[in-house]
Amino acid sequence: MIRLLRDVPTTRWLLGGMAMSSLGTGLTLPFLVVYLHAVRRISLPEAGLALAAAGLVGLLASLSGGAWVDRIGPVWMVLFGLLLEAAGAAALAGVTTAPEAIVVAAAIGAAEGVTWPALSSLVAMVVPEKLRSRAFASQFMLMNLGIGVGGLISGSFVSLQHASTFQVVYLADGVSFLLFGTVLWRGLRHLRGVAPFATGEDAATDVGYRAVLRDRPFALYLLCSLAFVLFGYSQLEAGFSLFAIEFVRVGPRVVGLAFAANGLVIVALQAAVTKATEWRLRTRSLALGALLVAISWGIVGLADFPGLTLGFSAALLVVAAAVFGLGETLVSPAASTLVNALAPDRLRGRYNALAASVWGVTGIVGPPLATFLLALGDPALWIGPLVAGSLLTAGGTLGLGWAIPAGANDPSP
Template identity: 35%
Template sequence: MISARSFWHSLPIEGRWLLSTVAFQTLGRGLTLPFTIIYLHEVRGFDLGLSGFLMSLIAIVALAIAAPSGTLIDRFGARVVLLVGLVAMIIGCVLLAYATNAIVAGVALVLIGLNFGVSWIGFNAIIATLVQGDLRQQYFGVNFALVNLGIGVGGIIGGFFVDVTRPETFTAIFLVDAATNLIPMALLLGPLRRVRTHGDAEARHETPAEGYRQILRRPEVLWVTLLTFVAMFIGYGQMEGGFPAFARQVSGVSTQIIGFSFAVNTAVIVLLQFTVLRFITGKRRTRVMQVMALVWGVSWLILGATGLLPDSLAAAIGVLAFMGVFAFGETMLQPTVPAVYNDLASDRSRGRYNAINSAAFQGGAILGPIAAGLLLDHDLQAGYIATMVIGCLAIAVLAIALERRIAPDVNGVPEPEPAASPAE
């Protein structure tokens, strides 16, 4: 059984350095993430449509550079690419802190999107290089919990600190966000400087390097990528768009309840991640995905039920319950999907595999809010919930299909030992 102590002692020293700083690295992002659109609209005076477009630049740029980032990581290593991304992030945050016109804000958000596009891919490649097997799955899960802890604490601090009547408070949080990116930069230049995520181009390799076309010909890659896209579409793609809109317009709850629901989400992930890891270690990852799909389906039904009793205490409790149950499902998704991608990959193509994962993530996160807006703008509240539940069923079906196409070790269980031949 996994415990925090045994997990920590199993990690290489580089893995300990990286994991111990995750919450501090993401604290700055938590300070700014919930308040960037408020800053653009209410502090800098851009209209809401323009502010929404500027915010979308982050995801658009991240999606556009996913494929080239994976190729660069496989060729030059994650460390070099991540350092470039971190420099872009620092410059972007500083520019945004002082952006008084839309052009400067747009340039800043493009630079931030550039970092988003390489950071997921690069750090996943480093993690997969440092740890293997069950430990890799556990690491992804614990890392996810710590990312949420940093963002959650940052959001709480930011909520108490920022004031739209005092623009300097927003300037301060963006500068802090820039400063927190010096932490991973110091790690990459120090303790992680010898971590090599790519194969030696001049050495002979048993496994040939794979291009994107070759990777995407693998049926198991297509199935897990489609599963990732659907999970992001009905999951994270709704967290900043569909869920808040439904909770306000249909459930009739206050903005304070919506804000507190995100705190519930963070708390559930941080408190339950290790417990969930104990139960899923050694289990088929595709079966865990099916359970996650069931949990998410229940969560969306809970949210749908809040629309039957709008503007009530029951609706407020239901919204909080939705986020708690949804978070429980997240603790099963995040350790498994990245582990499958990285167990399918070789060191010579790890960047490309993680780039495909990132592209599916970004694609779902971009299209999710668009679909939610179309459904809710046309008063199709029941259709919105039905779409989310059908998406959960689709994840379960995709997980069944994926299980038939991946090897047991990629699915999180050891290969069965061959039966002993009878003695002659």
């Protein structure tokens, strides 16, 4: 990361601002379903519906946002998304009913749908191709450092008996987005990053999302990415905390420790993993990451095994989150770099938007799936599909290597 900051000074503003907002996100990320259900007394199906609304609106926003990135440039779209995220996070502090939660979650989904593809496009714009893998790895490492520290703080601070503690962390989350926007504007407003990707002749030949979807290797990548997020991230965000508190019967502090362990593994190992895999096939990194996610879900399932002490079960949850984090160190930089290696400049915003849209799709399906399966009362009905789905994703991603052009999949010089 030192070389990246030295060779591309603008990344100091980008990565610094992202670290600030990630700390705020970490304060709230582990506890949304718990907050809505256990604190605001919103039923599990209604809480799942709120997260699904966020996913649906985020999906639509990412597709629209990707087109706007290509038209007006990524910086403006990032700033707009951060402002909307700040408002949404602050509004969550005041929700008391299911309709309010659904509306606010939808607004946050729209903000995330706009922000993340624009951020990926911005990184690709300001960082030379040979350094992009390190840039995305640094971005992911700092994001998880903030999330891990934030989760540790909030896990020690929030109380299910005191709604005001949750209100404090959601307001702090909103402030962190405003700080990110301020830093980004100050550091990048005069750079080429405010310009659109498609200009002049490129803009005239732009054929939109049809051209992106005709890219067969990228379309196949999207299917694998969709499966990975559905059986991985979406369940970590929607089901893990609920499973830990409702079935294993641990407190919020353990959930916070688990997310902190997840972030700590990423922070400690991301640079080494990136260096070890920088010149390896990217699809192999993706497949190994999916395999580690499957292993982590198996460990989560063991935490509810009869006869275990509460302390041992808590330790298993923390270990599982750490193993999940190791898988993330392989997947995140490889995925972002692969998408931008496949994307032509004039469609870069749309490629990143479609790559981000899988989060919207899984945001629609994942939370209701988690709450529905866990509401059945047998956690094996939730864990089993996650392990099987992650294993199938690993196999499918390994096979994807045959379809990806060598220039995009093989970064070796």
